[in-house]
Amino acid sequence: QQQVKQSPQSLIVQKGGISIINCAYENTAFDYFPWYQQFPGKGPALLIAIRPDVSEKKEGRFTISFNKSAKQFSLHIMDSQPGDSATYFCAASNFNKFYFGSGTKLNVKP
Amino acid sequence: GAVVSQHPSWVICKSGTSVKIECRSLDFQATTMFWYRQFPKQSLMLMATSNEGSKATYEQGVEKDKFLINHASLTLSTLTVTSAHPEDSSFYICSAHRDSFYEQYFGPGTRLTVT
Numbered sequence: 479q480q481q482v483k484q485s486p487q488s489l490i491v492q493k494g495g496i497s498i499i500n501c502a503y504e505n506t507a508f509d510y511f512p513w514y515q516q517f518p519g520k521g522p523a524l525l526i527a528i529r530p531d532v533s534e535k536k537e538g539r540f541t542i543s544f545n546k547s548a549k550q551f552s553l554h555i556m557d558s559q560p561g562d563s564a565t566y567f568c569a570a571s572n573f574n575k576f577y578f579g580s581g582t583k584l585n586v587k588p
Numbered sequence: 589g590a591v592v593s594q595h596p597s598w599v600i601c602k603s604g605t606s607v608k609i610e611c612r613s614l615d616f617q618a619t620t621m622f623w624y625r626q627f628p629k630q631s632l633m634l635m636a637t638s639n640e641g642s643k644a645t646y647e648q649g650v651e652k653d654k655f656l657i658n659h660a661s662l663t664l665s666t667l668t669v670t671s672a673h674p675e676d677s678s679f680y681i682c683s684a685h686r687d688s689f690y691e692q693y694f695g696p697g698t699r700l701t702v703t
Contacts, residue, residue, distance in 0.1 A: 510690040521594075521681045521694035522632070529690075567631060574620065574685065576692055580631045 481505060482570050484579025491586050497555040499582045501568035504549065508570040508577075513542065513553045516565045516581075525566070526553070558586045591615055592684050594695035601672055601702055609667045609698045611682030618684035621665040622692065623657060626679045638665045672702045 484501045491497045501511075512527035528535045528542040528551065535542045541554040555562055563586050568579040591614040601607050611621055619640050624632040636646045636657050644657035654676075656668040665684075669676055681697040 512691070514694070519679075519697070519699070521592075521683075521697045524691060524693060527691070571690065571692075575637070576622070576634070578631050581629075583629075 480580075481577035482568060482579045484568050484582060486582060487580070488583045489585070491558045491584065493558065493560060493586055493588050495558050495586075497558045497562070497584055497586070498552055499566055499568070499584070500550065500552045501570075501579050502548075502550045503570045503577075505570070505572070506549070507572045510571040511542070511544065511551050512569050512571070512576075513540075514567045514569065514578075516567065522567060555584075558584075560586045560588050562586050590686060590691065590693045592682065592693045592695040594682055594698050596698060597696060598699040599701070601700070603673055603702055604671055606668055606670045607672055607700060609669075609680055609682075609700075611665045611667070611684070611695050613663045613684040613686075613693075616684070616686050617662040618665075619662060619687050620685040621659060622683045622685070623655070623665075623667050624681045624683065626681060626697075628679075632681065635667075669700065672700070674702045676700065677702045 482503050513525045514522035515525045516522040526537050526540045539556045544551045566582045569576045593612045595610045621638040623635045635650045636644045638644045638657045638659040640659045646652045659665040683692045683694040
């Protein structure tokens, strides 16, 4: 059973546009929701994370929106740049064990 | 801060041999480390959870006798792929859980090719 569902599988955005990636989870015991960015041949890098006691967290051009009642959270990348082209993974955790989404390959066109 | 290293970054070995991959947390202590396997264009698959000073916990379907994990110190965990076969070729990534924090930090990965 997939604990975290992520969509879309791939995304093409023009430079300067907004990239939006969505994730949904089932287990209400999850209390930590990070997003990771991965470039080809590299390990995932922590981008931004949120706890369920807040509905939004912003760091630079990256924003997480969290809807606890709907059990959904999303990553918004404002002013998307070609350098943002990578695969993004959402995850959910109950402190020790992480469950990852299937990934979204983002391509930002110049 | 929160840097995790892996060694080697890539390795080619012959079928039937064993390969050891090291994962180190460079600037923090990690009671718990994780080992993942990632196939091309796919998500991370958790193989096992490694706890310092105790036996690793393997995920269902992962052969514990084939993928030996040792977590001898608070900064080092190793994964040994024993009697490697071509189907073991993959990208192996470790991560370290920073004690008392939620964050999990990933290493750069090790590309294993078995010929």
